[in-house]
Structures are given as C-alpha cells and as structure tokens.
Amino acid sequence: MRLLHTSDWHIGRSLHGTDLLAEQEQVLAGLADVVTAEGVDVVLVAGDVYDRAVPSADATAVLSRVAARLRRAGAAVVLTPGNHDSARRLGTFSELLAVGGLHVRAETQKLDEPVLLADEHGEVAIYGLPFLEPEVARFELGLPAARSHEAVLAEAMDRVRADLFLRPGARSVVLAHAFVGGGLPSESERDISVGGVDLVPAAVFDGVDYVALGHLHRPQTLTPRLRYSGSPLAYSFGEAGQQKQAWLIDLDASGLADVRPVELPTPRPLSVLRGELEDLLADPAHDPVTDHFVSARLTDPSRPTDPMRRLQARFPHCVHLEWTGSGVVPDARSYQERLRGRSDLDVVGEFVGHVRRVPATPAERELLGRALASAARAEAQL
The missing domain is CATH 3.30.160 (Double Stranded RNA Binding Domain)
Incomplete structure (x- = not known):
C-alpha cells in the first residue's frame, strides 16, 4: 500500500494580511496529480486542516473541492483535526463522508478505532489521533490527574497498541499532531507548549509501523518511521527558500518498506x-x-x-x-534628565529625531512650534 503523508494545510491562512486561498488550492489540488502519477492509495492529513476553528465559507469550499479531486484521482483520504481546528466542526457528517472515502477522525473516544483498508498483503489499520488538548482530553480519556500532552498521548497510544494486539498481522499507521522531541519549529506555528511541558518524547509512539506527524511546518525526519511532512506552503518569511514536500510511504507485507520525499510546487516564492x-x-x-x-x-x-x-x-x-536602520546613538540618560531645562519645542523635536533617527529639519521645527502654540492657545481658552 502506498500512502502520501501531508499535514498543516491551514486553509484560510493569510500572509501579513494577504489572502492565500488561491495559492493553497493550487498546491493542494496538485496533490491529485501526485496520487495519479505515483499510484497513491491513501492521502493522510495530520492536523490543522483549517487555520481557524470557524473557517470561512471560501475555506470550506476549497477543502471540498480538493477532497473531491483526491477521491476522483483514486485515493482514500484520512484527516484529523489539529490545534487550529475545531474537532467537532470538522467531524460533522464524518460517518456519511466515510462512505465516500473521506475519513475524518475527530472523536477522542474513538481514537483507537482505525480506518481499515486492505491490499494484497492483508489489512492496514490507520489510527487518526485528533489534537489532544490536555485540559480537555484528560477527562475524555479518564485521566483527571494528567496535565501534559505527553500523558494524554501516552494513554492514546496505549489504546492504539491494545487494539493492534487484537489484529495480528495488521500493519499500522498513526496520525498525530504534536511537538515531538527533536523536532525543529518555524516562525509560523502556534505554540502548544508551556515551558516545555507539552514536549512529547518520540518513544511514546513506539509499536507502530509509521507515524505521520503534524504541527511543525518544516519537513523533518526524527526516526525512519517518525516524520513531519511540514506545511504545503510557507506561512512565514522565516520559511523563505524552504522546499515544501510530502512523504511517500510504501508498506509491504512486513511493514514499512520505503519512504521518500515528493517535492511540492511553490505558486509564489x-x-x-x-x-x-x-x-x-x-x-x-x-x-x-x-x-x-x-x-x-x-x-x-x-x-x-x-x-x-x-x-x-x-x-x-x-x-x-x-x-532596521540606525542613525542616532541611543541616549542613556533618564527621562527626567533628558527633559530638565528644555522647552516643549526641544522635547517634541527630540521625539521626532528619536522616531526617524535624524533630527527635525528647520521647516519641521517651525511647524512643530506653530502646533504647540495653537495647543497652548486652545488650553488657555478652556
């Protein structure tokens, strides 16, 4: 079986206020060409499908068109919500969508119920773990004392491994959205950790054939079976020049056989x-x-x-x-020292120089003087 690992689509995201929907649809719809060219059976989306919990109508329309194109190309689609998504909204009509080959795994209570697919070697179990916010997931998983992402993900993976034990011979894939130890962040992720508390050790994911990670936006390999695909587009200038990609994963009769990158186009660098x-x-x-x-x-x-x-x-x-220019040496004097014995015009003129890094011109000082005089007259009339 051949799978395509993607994540962090962030449909609806902007770049410094500039809408990116057209660029996003161009890249994501192009995944269908990869499906056709490479004979992909399943497309994985490991969280942050949308950029916000309540996506715009235009953003949902893009997802609908992209998913339909992937299905027409012949691939099933398995996706999970990330920390930017609303799991409940994304999971709407999930049972109905599954009939059409779009599998949305958004329910914490059902995270150990895999999408079951088969090839000539037998069964493949794909487990989609929604983003597990510790303060919510600890109650959903029956762990009231747990307060870290590691604790709730460890419980989730224990349940996955327990289900796999009942499926002898099945090969396994897990989708997870987390900050795993060894990963390198970019400027464009939303922080999901506080003081390192939610950094998850890689060993939490032991026992499965492949783990498709989401959250970090640069592609990277933590172990041969534990990888981030990164986002399909650059969402910050810290990612300028970064080649975006997806991972193409092959499973054979014994498990993970091969992983190789597939470069994605860059609509506008x-x-x-x-x-x-x-x-x-x-x-x-x-x-x-x-x-x-x-x-x-x-x-x-x-x-x-x-x-x-x-x-x-x-x-x-x-x-x-x-x-970022610098034309004036910073003044180390205190605010009181800088004001002592100076006129209002001198103070305002110095402010202009501080902001622009060059002194006010004589013409500007004349305008400033007229403005100060006008303000003084207005105050006297009160």
Missing part, C-alpha cells in the same frame, strides 16, 4: 530583501523576485517617506516592511 530603499527600487539584481511575496528590511539611516507604496510599485506582492 517568498523573498527577504535587505538594503536602503533607493537601492531596492533600482538594483536590477532584484528583478528575479519581482513577482515573489516580499519582505523588505530597510537599512536607511532615516525612515523613508511612503516606503510601502514605492516598494509595491516595483514588487506588487510586497506584504511586509520593517525599518
């Missing part, structure tokens, strides 16, 4: 540009990234005027701007 504004606007070396999503880190000694509008004239998809 992310690029980070650093330099002074005029250089970014004029340098032909930046021509190749004109159509990329761009984050501009400006190093001008003073804050430029209207930089985003000017950048977007050359880079239409510039979505993030940060000024």
Whole structure:
C-alpha cells in the first residue's frame, strides 16, 4: 500500500494580511496529480486542516473541492483535526463522508478505532489521533490527574497498541499532531507548549509501523518511521527558500518498506530583501523576485517617506516592511534628565529625531512650534 503523508494545510491562512486561498488550492489540488502519477492509495492529513476553528465559507469550499479531486484521482483520504481546528466542526457528517472515502477522525473516544483498508498483503489499520488538548482530553480519556500532552498521548497510544494486539498481522499507521522531541519549529506555528511541558518524547509512539506527524511546518525526519511532512506552503518569511514536500510511504507485507520525499510546487516564492530603499527600487539584481511575496528590511539611516507604496510599485506582492536602520546613538540618560531645562519645542523635536533617527529639519521645527502654540492657545481658552 502506498500512502502520501501531508499535514498543516491551514486553509484560510493569510500572509501579513494577504489572502492565500488561491495559492493553497493550487498546491493542494496538485496533490491529485501526485496520487495519479505515483499510484497513491491513501492521502493522510495530520492536523490543522483549517487555520481557524470557524473557517470561512471560501475555506470550506476549497477543502471540498480538493477532497473531491483526491477521491476522483483514486485515493482514500484520512484527516484529523489539529490545534487550529475545531474537532467537532470538522467531524460533522464524518460517518456519511466515510462512505465516500473521506475519513475524518475527530472523536477522542474513538481514537483507537482505525480506518481499515486492505491490499494484497492483508489489512492496514490507520489510527487518526485528533489534537489532544490536555485540559480537555484528560477527562475524555479518564485521566483527571494528567496535565501534559505527553500523558494524554501516552494513554492514546496505549489504546492504539491494545487494539493492534487484537489484529495480528495488521500493519499500522498513526496520525498525530504534536511537538515531538527533536523536532525543529518555524516562525509560523502556534505554540502548544508551556515551558516545555507539552514536549512529547518520540518513544511514546513506539509499536507502530509509521507515524505521520503534524504541527511543525518544516519537513523533518526524527526516526525512519517518525516524520513531519511540514506545511504545503510557507506561512512565514522565516520559511523563505524552504522546499515544501510530502512523504511517500510504501508498506509491504512486513511493514514499512520505503519512504521518500515528493517535492511540492511553490505558486509564489517568498523573498527577504535587505538594503536602503533607493537601492531596492533600482538594483536590477532584484528583478528575479519581482513577482515573489516580499519582505523588505530597510537599512536607511532615516525612515523613508511612503516606503510601502514605492516598494509595491516595483514588487506588487510586497506584504511586509520593517525599518532596521540606525542613525542616532541611543541616549542613556533618564527621562527626567533628558527633559530638565528644555522647552516643549526641544522635547517634541527630540521625539521626532528619536522616531526617524535624524533630527527635525528647520521647516519641521517651525511647524512643530506653530502646533504647540495653537495647543497652548486652545488650553488657555478652556
């Protein structure tokens, strides 16, 4: 049996306020081409199907079209909710959807009830573990004293292994959404741990043939049978240049036979540009990234005027701007020391210099003086 491990679709997510639905649908619908080309039997989605618990109508429509395309390509689909999803909403009509080959495993109480599929070697049991929020799952699993992700996942895996014991010869796959020890996070995941309390040891998942992990957005291998597929798109500029992928998993008669990466397309790459504004606007070396999503880190000694509008004239998809220039040495004096013996105009002028890193010009000081005088007159009339 051949499976395609994906996760963290985050349908409905934006990049610095820019909608990504078109790019998401392009990549996710393209998974159907992988299914056809590679003869994939099952597509796995290990959590964070949507980016929010209450997805928009447009986001749900994208999932519907993508799932239908995967089914038409010939693959069954097994998906589980992650920490961004609402398990109850995602699990709506799950029994009906299963009849059509879309298996949504969203109920904590049924996490040890696998999706059972078969090939020429026999049965394959696929267990979908929904994201187990410790404060909720500990009561659902009968563990009122447990307060960590490790504790509730350990109980979940004990139940999975108990069910597998009753299925001699069955090969096994588990989907889980967790921060497992040894994994490297990116900038775009929502933290699910507090002080390391919810870091889960890899040994929790012992006893199954393959564990399809979700939550961390960069693809990585913790052990040959324990892997993160990463997200299908980059969701932060910290992931710029990262090649996104899915894992293609082969199971033979004895269990895990092979795992290899399948590269996913990048509809619009992310690029980070650093330099002074005029250089970014004029340098032909930046021509190749004109159509990329761009984050501009400006190093001008003073804050430029209207930089985003000017950048977007050359880079239409510039979505993030940060000024990192430094033109003024920080003043180590206390606030009281800086104000002592100074006029209101001097104080306001220094504020302008602090914000822009260059002193106010004479014309600006004149405007500031007129504004202060007007404010003083208004206060006197009260």
